[in-house]
Amino acid sequence: MSEIKVVLVDDHQIVRDGIKALLSNSLGIKIIGEAQNANEFFADLKKQIPDVVLLDISLPMMSGIEISKILKTDYPKIKILMLSMYTSEDFVFNALKAGVHGYLPKNTTRDELVLAINEVFKGNGYFSKSIADTILKSYVKSAKFGNNVSSDTVKVLTNREQEILRYVVEGIKNPTIASRLSISIRTVETHKASILKKLELKNTVDLVKFAIKNKIIEL
Amino acid sequence: MSEIKVVLVDDHQIVRDGIKALLSNSLGIKIIGEAQNANEFFADLKKQIPDVVLLDISLPMMSGIEISKILKTDYPKIKILMLSMYTSEDFVFNALKAGVHGYLPKNTTRDELVLAINEVFKGNGYFSKSIADTILKSYVKSAKFGNNVSSDTVKVLTNREQEILRYVVEGIKNPTIASRLSISIRTVETHKASILKKLELKNTVDLVKFAIKNKIIEL
DNA sequence: CTGTAGTATAAGTAAAACACGTACTTAAAT
DNA sequence: ATTTAAGTACGTGTTTTACTTATACTACAG
Numbered sequence: 001m002s003e004i005k006v007v008l009v010d011d012h013q014i015v016r017d018g019i020k021a022l023l024s025n026s027l028g029i030k031i032i033g034e035a036q037n038a039n040e041f042f043a044d045l046k047k048q049i050p051d052v053v054l055l056d057i058s059l060p061m062m063s064g065i066e067i068s069k070i071l072k073t074d075y076p077k078i079k080i081l082m083l084s085m086y087t088s089e090d091f092v093f094n095a096l097k098a099g100v101h102g103y104l105p106k107n108t109t110r111d112e113l114v115l116a117i118n119e120v121f122k123g124n125g126y127f128s129k130s131i132a133d134t135i136l137k138s139y140v141k142s143a144k145f146g147n148n149v150s151s152d153t154v155k156v157l158t159n160r161e162q163e164i165l166r167y168v169v170e171g172i173k174n175p176t177i178a179s180r181l182s183i184s185i186r187t188v189e190t191h192k193a194s195i196l197k198k199l200e201l202k203n204t205v206d207l208v209k210f211a212i213k214n215k216i217i218e219l
Numbered sequence: 220m221s222e223i224k225v226v227l228v229d230d231h232q233i234v235r236d237g238i239k240a241l242l243s244n245s246l247g248i249k250i251i252g253e254a255q256n257a258n259e260f261f262a263d264l265k266k267q268i269p270d271v272v273l274l275d276i277s278l279p280m281m282s283g284i285e286i287s288k289i290l291k292t293d294y295p296k297i298k299i300l301m302l303s304m305y306t307s308e309d310f311v312f313n314a315l316k317a318g319v320h321g322y323l324p325k326n327t328t329r330d331e332l333v334l335a336i337n338e339v340f341k342g343n344g345y346f347s348k349s350i351a352d353t354i355l356k357s358y359v360k361s362a363k364f365g366n367n368v369s370s371d372t373v374k375v376l377t378n379r380e381q382e383i384l385r386y387v388v389e390g391i392k393n394p395t396i397a398s399r400l401s402i403s404i405r406t407v408e409t410h411k412a413s414i415l416k417k418l419e420l421k422n423t424v425d426l427v428k429f430a431i432k433n434k435i436i437e438l
Numbered sequence: 439c440t441g442t443a444g445t446a447t448a449a450g451t452a453a454a455a456c457a458c459g460t461a462c463t464t465a466a467a468t
Numbered sequence: 469a470t471t472t473a474a475g476t477a478c479g480t481g482t483t484t485t486a487c488t489t490a491t492a493c494t495a496c497a498g
Contacts, residue, residue: 096358127355135358136344136351139315158445171424174485186448189485194445196486204485205390208427209436217428377475393455406477408456413475423455440498447492455484460477467472 004121007050008034009041009067010083011059015106019054019083022110029117038062042070050078052121055100057084057091068098079120083108087130089138102126154214156198164191168204169211223340224267227253228260228286229275229302234325238273241329248336257281261289269297271340274319276303276310287317298339302327306349308357321345373433375417383410387423388430 006029010016016034023029032050035041037059053071057064068080081102082095095103101120104113105128112128119126127135154162167177174192178185201207211217225248229235235253242248251269254260256278272290276283287299300321301314314322320339323332324347331347338345346354373381386396393411397404420426430436 125355132351132355136346136354139354139358160446169424171422173422175483183446184448185484186450187446189487190447192485193487203390203392204423205388205427208424209431212428212431379476392453394453402476403478404454405479409477410475412456442497443495445492445494448490449488451486451488453484453486455482457482458480460479462478463474463476465472465474468470 003028003030004052004117005030005032005048005050006117007032007041007044007053009037009053009059009064010034010056011036012056015056019113022113023117026110026114029114038067041067045075049075052079052081052117054081054083054117057082057086057095065094065098068095068100072099079123081116081120081126087134089134092131092134093138103131104128105130154216157195161191161195161198164188165195165207165211166216168192168195169208169217222247222249223271223336224249224251224269225336226251226260226263226269226272228256228272228278228283229253230255230278231275234275238332241332242336245329245333248333257286260286264294268294271298271300271336273300273302273336276301276305276314284313284317287314287319291318298342300335300339300345306353308353311350311353312357322350323347324349372418373435376414380410380414380417383407384414384426384430385435387411387414388427388436 006023008016008019008031010019020031020034023031032048033044035044038061041053055064055067059067064082064084068082071078071080079102080100081104082100083104083106084091084095085106087105092103101123102116102125104116104126108116108128116126116128154165157165163181164177167180172180174185174188178188181188196202196207199207199210201210208217225242227235227238227250229238239250239253242250251267252263254263257280260272274283274286278286283301283303287301290297290299298321299319300323301319302323302325303310303314304325306324311322320342321335321344323335323345327335327347335345335347373384376384382400383396386399391399393404393407397407400407415421415426418426418429420429427436
């Protein structure tokens with residue numbers, strides 16, 4: 001099997017040198033190029049195509065995220081291994097959304113870096129322990145709290161009000177509601193007004209958001 | 220430090236015996252009770268409170284998920300370690316939603332079981348490698364595909380239309396939008412109408428739902 | 439038995455949203 | 469070069485909604 005061709009993209013000379021040193025005597029991995037920013041990198045891509053790009057997330061001009069998005073469409077075969085000082089959920093999520101294949105913190109070890117390069121080259125995902133932990137925590141959090149605001153709040157509404165609310169958030173207009181329930185439009189409006197007041201909301205838009213939060217309607 | 224008191228809940232004698240055997244000579248862990256189903260378990264709870272409950276996910280009468288939910292409200296201090304033959308996303312997600320502290324497949328090793336019991340006892344989460352992989356994959360998938368229908372669907376809208384849309388779904392009224400953007404109310408209305416037409420929606424309520432689905436606004 | 443709180447009902451007026459038609463600009467398409 | 473389409477922008481007339489105020493009925497506590 002031939003060597004994995006890697007390109008380094010980082011705006012700090014020291015970081016690039018550090019990575020080169022780390023990978024200097026790794027069999028099967030060859031650094032065929034390096035770039036300080038997106039421009040240099042894309043220029044280089046016209047001459048040679050790497051298998052894997054080690055991409056810093058924070059770069060001047062164009063971020064690693066932006067670069068990833070472009071790579072996904074223009075060079076879908078290139079695997080992206082994101083390197084970042086940050087392991088916060090936001091960064092990781094955006095990187096994943098941009099389609100990176102792996103994500104490592106910069107304080108990674110030589111062995112993990114080599115392993116990660118090999119894994120993403122093979123088409124697998126690779127996420128370091130701390131990144132995986134971040135993802136896990138976020139997943140657990142969203143599973144636990146994400147949805148069940150509970151329907152206690154709705155209970156301050158009278159039955160009639162809840163009924164009206166259901167119609168309103170289905171997008172049914174007041175006149176239609178009125179004829180369906182055989183009451184005056186004015187009455188529907190009054191109920192709606194009390195609902196808004198009780199729930200401390202301003203308008204129908206808020207009402208829809210409230211209804212979704214409280215699982216009165218599905219998206 | 221005193222021993223961790225554990226209760227086993229599984230409807231199969233063999234499984235319970237297996238676990239007991241696995242944990243028989245583990246220092247610091249003591250099995251203080253076992254149950255075949257929810258009724259037995261809750262009856263036992265009135266006599267003694269364990270630190271950790273090893274809970275099978277599939278039980279007759281009441282599932283492990285249901286039991287977990289009750290435990291979370293009635294005995295919030297008890298840590299729940301779910302045991303399951305299934306590692307599919309759906310099971311894991313529902314278990315997490317029900318508030319379990321850890322999740323292990325039944326083919327786990329003695330060492331991992333002991334580790335997991337200790338971790339959840341300490342208040343940490345514990346998820347076996349395969350479960351963690353399941354979660355990771357799901358997270359990666361949702362990051363990649365789940366959410367950004369927006370970038371595609373919203374793009375049929377012109378910049379101006381997207382701008383108007385953002386205002387509308389924030390609950391800002393047309394006259395306000397008009398003055399903010401220094402255009403006529405009619406113009407705002409026209410844009411809104413084109414948005415509805417392009418997105419094949421009927422009214423503002425639908426627009427809000429669309430915006431939430433496509434992450435234009437947060438709940 | 440009577441006052442009060444909660445609910446359901448409704449009308450009048452002001453404000454907002456909607457439907458429809460028109461017009462100017464720009465950028466492809468022919 | 470001219471047509472076509474898309475984006476942006478307004479005005480008029482009608483419908484719908486928001487806001488305010490008001491009445492009737494019920495249940496329940498004093």
